[in-house]
Amino acid sequence: MNSDRKKRVYVETYGCQMNLADSEIVQSLLDTDGFEMSPLMEEADVLLVNTCAIRENAEQRIYGRLGEFKRLKQLNPDIVVGVLGCMAERLRTKLVEEHARGVGQIVDIIVGPDEYRKVPALIQKAWNGEKGVAVQLSRVETYDDIMPLRTEGKSAWLSVMRGCDKFCTFCVVPFTRGRERSRSLSTIVEEVETLSKRGFREVTLLGQNVNSYRDGSSDFSDLMRAVAGVDRLMRIRFTTSHPQDMSEKLIGTIAETPNICKYIHLPVQSGSDRILELMNRTYTTAHYLGLVEMIRRNIPGVTLSTDIISGFPTESEEDHRDTLALIERVKYDGMYTFKYSPRENTPSFKMGDDVPDEVKARRVNEVVALAKIQAEEINRRYVGTTGEILLEGESKKSPDEWQGRTDGNKMVIVPKRDFSAGAYVNVRFTRSSAATLFGEAA
Numbered sequence: 001m002n003s004d005r006k007k008r009v010y011v012e013t014y015g016c017q018m019n020l021a022d023s024e025i026v027q028s029l030l031d032t033d034g035f036e037m038s039p040l041m042e043e044a045d046v047l048l049v050n051t052c053a054i055r056e057n058a059e060q061r062i063y064g065r066l067g068e069f070k071r072l073k074q075l076n077p078d079i080v081v082g083v084l085g086c087m088a089e090r091l092r093t094k095l096v097e098e099h100a101r102g103v104g105q106i107v108d109i110i111v112g113p114d115e116y117r118k119v120p121a122l123i124q125k126a127w128n129g130e131k132g133v134a135v136q137l138s139r140v141e142t143y144d145d146i147m148p149l150r151t152e153g154k155s156a157w158l159s160v161m162r163g164c165d166k167f168c169t170f171c172v173v174p175f176t177r178g179r180e181r182s183r184s185l186s187t188i189v190e191e192v193e194t195l196s197k198r199g200f201r202e203v204t205l206l207g208q209n210v211n212s213y214r215d216g217s218s219d220f221s222d223l224m225r226a227v228a229g230v231d232r233l234m235r236i237r238f239t240t241s242h243p244q245d246m247s248e249k250l251i252g253t254i255a256e257t258p259n260i261c262k263y264i265h266l267p268v269q270s271g272s273d274r275i276l277e278l279m280n281r282t283y284t285t286a287h288y289l290g291l292v293e294m295i296r297r298n299i300p301g302v303t304l305s306t307d308i309i310s311g312f313p314t315e316s317e318e319d320h321r322d323t324l325a326l327i328e329r330v331k332y333d334g335m336y337t338f339k340y341s342p343r344e345n346t347p348s349f350k351m352g353d354d355v356p357d358e359v360k361a362r363r364v365n366e367v368v369a370l371a372k373i374q375a376e377e378i379n380r381r382y383v384g385t386t387g388e389i390l391l392e393g394e395s396k397k398s399p400d401e402w403q404g405r406t407d408g409n410k411m412v413i414v415p416k417r418d419f420s421a422g423a424y425v426n427v428r429f430t431r432s433s434a435a436t437l438f439g440e441a442a
């Protein structure tokens, strides 16, 4: 191996957008340390996987990928393999134990979400034959001083806070990402200024509970106002919001600020008050419906999406019907649905997992079917109207078409013309489905 050339790092990311943003932080740290990023795992000296632990099936997929890394490492034993993120935090040294599904022995470094500054040094140590584990959680780490290594594009992720203090009983996040802490408003605004100068047209502010952001006397609403003021041609999005922190002030700011997108992801999880209580969600369905009403009254044309978990411990057919009834009332533009997955050490783990898998699957299917009917109905109303989209690039399905998004986050497909990514285009919508609008430049 030519020792003069920079060592190449291949990074693969699973899970939520926070993880995508974290991988950009890790890559920035490695870049500063003299490593080079490689899009090809076959050419890399270091293989990193940034992992998710939210549900069991997320972890299964990652074991599968480690099997693939194992194949490469058998060909070249000098390769360093690192497991980063939530699964590293949750399993710690269990990941390197021999029985870790036949892949434990190939893992050299294990790094949790608050210890990424150590990644470059741990890789060096691994080359000296030392396995490294860094999984301390922090109350202060926000990587506020690190400019993420982003590929050029039009859309950027930007973490504004980390961790979660809500302790929903099903959720592993407070244990894998630690307690809530926020970055400073001024460095976030500076980062957005840089993105604007580099030609980014959209920024999504991220946090596990983004709307509980707090920096001294500034709250999330103040942050949104400041960020939106940097460049009025830049769209500002945010995710994920907890209903408990969805203040009237924040709703007002979204309503009044033209370049804050009128799209809110507001996870409800269940439509049964009994289940919400067991989940420790801290609101009732009545409160949630009141919020939705206030949001719709103040933000005309707002789009809404949600998360639903089916098969939480003790969930009965009646609880499930309550969830369908809530969905029926709200009418969501989009939905993410999950089968309950018991996570060790979370409070609900002790409640058992008494809803059989086939019942969970059937309930999820019923939720998905209802969501689809509603989204189709909502999207049909766009046909014949016009709206502005931000062009993202070529459609994934056809080289003759472009894809873009409305302010409300609806995917739009238009025939190709001489536009470029990052352009705002007025579109007349001609056709729709549950997930997509089709149109032509007006």
Ligand code: 5AD
Binding pocket: 054, 055, 170, 171, 172, 267, 269, 307, 308, 309, 338, 339, 340, 341, 342, 343
């Ligand atoms: N089982 C199933 N879904 C879960 N989520 C979080 N924890 C679990 C779990 N143990 C879902 C919630 C959350 C989304 C990110 O993942 O709906 O909002």
Ligand code: SF4
Binding pocket: 164, 165, 166, 167, 168, 171, 172, 173, 174, 208, 209, 242
């Ligand atoms: Fe998990 Fe609840 Fe925190 Fe979301 S709000 S990350 S579901 S504990």
